[in-house]
Amino acid sequence: MHFSTVLARSPAGLFSHISRLAALSKDQVLLFALSPGSASSSDLAQLVQKLTALAPRTIGCLSGPLPARYGLSCSFAIFDSNSCFPFRSQIPGRASTQVGRRHSFRQKGPQTDLLDRDVPSGNIDWGAVWDQNLTNNELPTGLQSLSPDEIGTIIYFTDAAPEGLSNALARFPAATKLGLFAASTPFLTGRPVTLFKDDKIYESGAVGLALRHPEAHARVQFLGMEPLCEPMLVTQAEGNLVISLNNKNPTQLLLAAIRAAGIDFAASDSLKDNDEFALATLRAEDSHQMCTIMSGDPSRGTIALRSLSAPPIGARVQFFHRPKFTRVTIPPELTNPANPMHTLGFIACPETSQYTHFQESADGDGHIFGDTFLAASEGGFISSRAQEGRSEAPWSSAIPGSLATLGWMSAEDGTIAPNPFPGSLRN
Structure with missing residues (x-):
């Protein structure tokens, strides 16, 4: 070889x-x-x-x-x-x-x-x-x-x-x-x-x-990706949608993590055309898989992932961030x-x-x-x-x-x- x-x-x-x-x-x-x-x-x-x-x-x-x-x-x-x-x-x-x-x-x-x-x-x-x-x-x-x-x-x-x-x-x-x-x-x-x-x-x-x-x-x-928050559990998901994390609104959790990290975010709180955000599935404390977050709905709470399926209920997950110019x-x-x-x-x-x-x-x-x-x-x-x-x-x-x-x-x-x-x- x-x-x-x-x-x-x-x-x-x-x-x-x-x-x-x-x-x-x-x-x-x-x-x-x-x-x-x-x-x-x-x-x-x-x-x-x-x-x-x-x-x-x-x-x-x-x-x-x-x-x-x-x-x-x-x-x-x-x-x-x-x-x-x-x-x-x-x-x-x-x-x-x-x-x-x-x-x-x-x-x-x-x-x-x-x-x-x-x-x-x-x-x-x-x-x-x-x-x-x-x-x-x-x-x-x-x-x-x-x-x-x-x-x-x-x-x-x-x-x-x-x-x-x-x-x-x-x-x-x-x-x-x-x-x-x-x-x-x-x-x-x-x-x-x-x-x-x-x-x-x-x-x-x-x-x-x-x-x-x-x-x-x-x-x-996943080089250049930085954790945004502590690990959470998937409590509801369907297709490529994450519906709840820790029985809470996942989009609101993401927006709160972004603000807490001091990331300069769009006034509209839209995920489009901003830095890269992702949701990782964890094995032990390591990122096992990571999917880009395509969109989020603050009122309904659902997050759409660029994936055929969301992590299963009970999976440990964590939000990650990659600045656009990394x-x-x-x-x-x-x-x-x-x-x-x-x-x-x-x-x-x-x-x-x-x-x-x-x-x-x-x-x-x-x-x-x-x-x-x-x-x-x-x-x-x-x-x-x-x-x-x-x-x-x-x-x-x-x-x-x-x-x-x-x-x-x-x-x-x-x-x-x-x-x-x-x-x-x-x-």
Whole structure:
């Protein structure tokens, strides 16, 4: 196993790293996430060609910019082909509004040309399809012959509608699943999202990998979020609505916590267009899940969460706050060469002009994070962690700074190899 993340000033830095990975990726499976930054269309096409030819089997996507100085970056993970199973999913999910050249979902299917073919729109009753998927959990191509007991981790890149796939992946209850919402690319490639599997390019659905045991250690952090009050209990909830907390009006509790914290809030007490507020479900004293608060009604008291469901009655929860201009940063442990973990992480990171400084090589060519695969997306991630043979219901977070990681310890037999190219792009 090899992980690395390259931050580059120019495509030449990525080309150099790709050439050095050629020997490691022979007969293996490559997972990559490419953030093209301001690369030209010709450079982007060349990068994609080299990435998809780097290994016999490849899975990838175009991702968002990392919170770093350069928008151009690429993350690489090389897995043993004997313990890794690539897959492609066309299982539809809920309808999603698209922007750009097409305003509806396009036909799902492979494309063999490079980044510039147009595809006609289609008219699909996505509500009806989603209703069918509640009971139809047929596995995607590439996973149908696998025994649920042999899979420990599933990693995937998805469009904005992963509900059908996440429903199907419940067939692997002992596996931790982690998905990245691929970056929106209608103005870059003419596709809602841009996904890769081998020499094919897709604009919808999902692509991913299933990995044999041992399963990865899963962790979720909500960087930059600050608690607003003491923990409370959910006493009434329905759908994605929290109706009462501690048998009190939850919106009034939130507004009181905001005022007590001295946060400069709109005179109308509206949650819209202000700082990020969220409700977290607690395990012990840690935030286990966190959902953005979309709206609140001071008179009725209900709070609407950006989630398919609210925390259940009896759950311990807590309000959190993130100031609008809080900068997203990469945690130091992911860039520390002494870290014994080999880590794959997905971080929610909107496009921003703010960035983190890293030590560059003498000629300012860029930087490499060894033993780390880090990809960003404005859409965030979708997670379903497994513990003791059972996985939680899938949930997602697009809160800026939310970070989901999978970690593997280095094996004694060298199965998980250390990164051979630590430090800067030029050694």
